[in-house]
Amino acid sequence: MFDYRSIATEGAARTGIFTTPHGDVSTPAFMPVGTVGTVKGLITEEVEALGAQVVLANTYHLYLRPGHELVRDLGGLHRFMRWDGPILTDSGGYQVFSLADIREVEDDGVIFRSHIDGSKHTFTPESVMEIERALGADIIMAFDECPPGGATRDQAQEANRRTLSWLERCRRRFDELEHETDVPKQALFPVLQGNVFDDLRLEHARQFQDLGEWRGFGIGGLSVGEAKEDMWRVLEALHTALPEDRPRYLMGVGYPDDLLEAVARGCDLFDCVAPTRNARHGTVWTSEDGQVNLKAARFRDDTRPVDPGCDCYTCSRYDRAYLRHLVVANEWLSVRLLSIHNLRFLVRLAEQSRQRIEAGTFDGWRRDWLDRYRRAEDVGSDQR
């Protein structure tokens, strides 16, 4: 359980299989975000039909509403949301630092106010492990401090120190909870911080491994506003610093081009709210035209699918003219149909990456794909 088996590599890019109690995950894989126990607007059959293998849920949100103890009493998150496949829960760290209204960060933990009703709560490494245990996801993330993009070296160092000490406490509490059963039910992934400072990143990676074995690693604190080159450089530095036989989850990434760049640098798991958030604004990804907004007048009588090469439900069934109408009329069906398309777009990019890496043709394919996509983006931005 929780083994990562490599199938093929091409340069730093890897394809493999990660085993969980709720099924295998072929990597690279994009994980749709199911914030409060629902991939926004979709039923789980639709998520499955996208080819999604794992869904992510947010500990912070589920802790506040409906409450982790209720989810546990109702049979755990899989049962609650009717998803039998693997689930990953984040630690709530990112949300506490970005969403919650007021907070005090101490070595013991974080005191914050709910963004819903202002009520006061405390997360400690121990309490987060208990919450994630109650939710019952297959992969759970350790409680970390994620400094904002643009943090100074001193801030990054301080966040690293705290994240490391919290990780030790997470591990201890996790082991206590895990020892209640014979077979491992959950894998705890630590979250690497260090912002854009390569040496801090490498130090964190070393310190984590000094603490013992891990089933996989989260790479946090990227895609928070730094320059793209900084992100790629950090990933390149981490590639050899992390064990080959463990999956690497690049948290919060990403857009189609970022996903391919990160796969090329050895990342295996991805999540991002962009597919559904973009759908809410009528924005879709296409292989030929890059990212486009369907509100544009030129789609008014366009009877082509969103992306003629796409195999998603939306593209197999509806045309741009109808979808544009739904977007312009603020009809919720547009959000649903465009979410399906955007999610499938990323899930399929990861699928295609797996196939290409196995065939040893990933790098050329990736370069061609990115060239075409970025060229279309440039044309598109002229038309917008």
Added chain:
Amino acid sequence: MFDYRSIATEGAARTGIFTTPHGDVSTPAFMPVGTVGTVKGLITEEVEALGAQVVLANTYHLYLRPGHELVRDLGGLHRFMRWDGPILTDSGGYQVFSLADIREVEDDGVIFRSHIDGSKHTFTPESVMEIERALGADIIMAFDECPPGGATRDQAQEANRRTLSWLERCRRRFDELEHETDVPKQALFPVLQGNVFDDLRLEHARQFQDLGEWRGFGIGGLSVGEAKEDMWRVLEALHTALPEDRPRYLMGVGYPDDLLEAVARGCDLFDCVAPTRNARHGTVWTSEDGQVNLKAARFRDDTRPVDPGCDCYTCSRYDRAYLRHLVVANEWLSVRLLSIHNLRFLVRLAEQSRQRIEAGTFDGWRRDWLDRYRRAEDVGSDQR
């Protein structure tokens, strides 16, 4: 085409089959509302799975957005919204009188301002026939004046007069458009007005029939705030005044209990936005507990389906605890899942009515059903 064949009657209640170019409609039937060419949030496969046979679309909305000419150029409404079954379009009269911002009502037609952008438009009987022709629904409604609930006898009389004169003009323009083809593609239904005044209702029914043959009749101007007894009395008066061999569409009705009462009084077709509007507020219909709002704390850990006797997707798959969580968290999936349940609830009530009328057991069943539903409503209102 457009024949109504009676299968059985029980008292005033009737079951039969109405033939349209896009398929037969077994009556009584509830028609989901697809305002701008989408039953809110649902794909057409889901609408079909509900057992819905006809969907309704709103002429006023489609005229404003995306425009009837565009819909025609894209192949008509069936093709546009990917629904191969029968469609009914209303005439826009009701929306113009209730939604549009500013209006002048003249004998020639109605001048109104769009509720979307304030732009100025005119509907005449002739233009509405052209719009409905362009949309291409199977059943189209004549342009009528619907006076508000609580209108005086004089106002009702004046609206009747105008509706009658508009009907003649609708008929003329409809015939011109229809004669362009060999087979009838559309059936024009007139809309009976007369508010709660029985004699005006009967006079209107006579006047309509003096104009010639109709494929069916709309009964408008009810369920607009009048007392329930007034509605039932008007329907009872109309029952013998309308030809037996034509379907009767009671416009804008209704809630489950109203639907059963109207079936008992000889009505065949129904539509209402309540199933989807209630879903947006977390309100559902159940056979045992009447109408309930899932936000109530007692559903927090309730692992029963919304309605244990229901065969809809939502009830077969999810429990009240999860649905309540989605409602409380304002997740759009709740609207979708509760819409499916509420729509299926009404579609099934119509189905059960057909079966019961055919078996000659409708009346007793209806009384028992209404007793149970209303008793539960009373209990429910104590708990709310």
